Amino acid sequence: MSTETETRPRAAAAAPADPGLPANLRRNAPLVPTDTSAGRSLAAVIAILTFLAGLCAGAAEIVASNAAQWQGSVAQEVTIQVRPGPGRDVDADLARAESIARSEPGIGEARVFSKSEAERLLEPWLGSGLDLSDLPVPRLIALRLGGGQTADLKRLRTRLTEALPGVASLDDHALWLQRLSTAAGAFVGLGIGVVVLVLVATGLAVTFATRGAMAGNREVVEVLHFVGADDDFIARSFQRRFFGLGLRGGAIGAGLAILAFALAGLLARAARSGPAGQEIEALFGTFSVGWRGYASVILIGVIASLVTGVVSRLTVRRFLA
Template identity: 55%
Template sequence: MGMFSEALRRTQSAAAALNERREAVRDMRREKALVPASSIAGRALVTVIAIMTFLAALTSGAAILIADASSAWQSQVAREMTIQIRPTVGRDIEADAEKAAAIARKAPGVAAVRPYTKAESEALLQPWLGGNLDLSELPVPRLVVISLEPGASLNVTALGRALSEAIPGLSLDDHQHWLERLAVMAKTVVVVAALIFALVLVAMILAVAFATRGAMAGNREIIEVLHFVGAADDYISRQFQRHFFQLGLRGGAIGGGAAILAFYVASTLAAWTRATPGGDQVEAMFGSFSLGRNVYVAILAITAGIAIVTGLVSRIIVFRHLRDLS
């Protein structure tokens, strides 16, 4: 009986000690968070995440705008062809232009043909030669612009042969060379934007990793006590994940909002300078800087993705640390 009573007493003592530990864990959970809700390190991390999000959103938005502008350029250029008539001794260039336009109008798939006048052809050279230069004595080629029907397939070889036989000193340009250059440029911009985005993401992950290790070092005793008294690793890592997810969401919202504001300012400035020659060139090259739905979706996706990545990185690091303690 004495041995049984002693064993029962020891069992009750162990149960009481276990209950005390469980109560201590519950008290820690209720009274003190593992990671302080506000700290200097947390504010610094929010600033870093905001900057990274701003750069990533700005890069992605610019890539989307340039890709859309490139698509519009390619679509517009692909629907047009240009006939260039060089002045030839003994021939009337005006009559040759009208004759070339008449031949082009008969070709299947042609929607419209517009011969440029002498004044219009000279005006095209003014941005490069200046407006004060007298071009009347220069052999300025005459242009005829052919607009194709949407989806039409034009036999460029046959049309070029018919024009060359009728008019000497004539060339037909289908802008294929420029289309290839535009496609290469658009792909290059997308690749560069993807590389910049990847670098920004790596830098942000490293910053979150250092911040997580710093938070764990500052709360090392609490983490170890909770771990050894039986607190689940999932509970401890979830505290860090929740904290850093909130920091990532806050920083991402700030950075994404700053990127939207930057695009809005650029769009406003572009609208103010739209009537000027420089503004028209910028708009022709890069579009109107207006935020379409795809840009908004991209910025929101980047903001949410950065917040999720921030939480997951902290969770993984904490899990590895707790696994080393076991």
């Protein structure tokens, strides 16, 4: 008899929930459905937005790193321009300017451009095959800073002006560096703005999805209130569910962005072997995302997940208020 009475509660506990009840009211069913078309759609939207934000962040990192390399390279070089004039020996002026530059501490190397090399520098603007012998084409001396000392460019400019007044001038590329820095900063700022807009769009999508889920589970929420559940319990349930969706979408989007950059880097390295690839690399820099770029993509995925959870909780609390 006792064995029979002990078996009955176990059988009752193991019995399935009443099949006549709705799915969202059955025993052990979650408050928010775990696998619905709306949830999968929201996860896909978050993945797409995270992917786009990751691409923007990675592109901004590429531009910033290449700009820093260009600035470092250009900052190590200055140029002396020697203009030909009537009654002057250009070669003698070049030799004197080179001598003055080499005597300055901090100048590691000086290279005098020949007349043909100076004329070739004008081909992108004037075209090739032209006879420039009658034109007063300036001659150039490229200086590379180094030698373990800091070059005093102000003193070098003064010495050149005093020795060759109106003939020699020093260009430290400061204006070009300033423009490059401004352009790189603007592009990085634009990338950050796009990332912020994508995160805002993610929050809006989560808001609408949370409101739809609340409206579809209004009866369940009322029953929970009736049995004594507070708003924090309900908000936590929705937050856990939407945080899981955001984590899934953010991981997929960040992973696809990292894969896209990895494939683009492989293709860039493969194309670098040809002459066209070398010219593109010289013009635009290397197409490689460093660890900061990959870390920013992963961080965007994490932020998208956190935004999803926080926004869903705030939306539920406002809906229940």
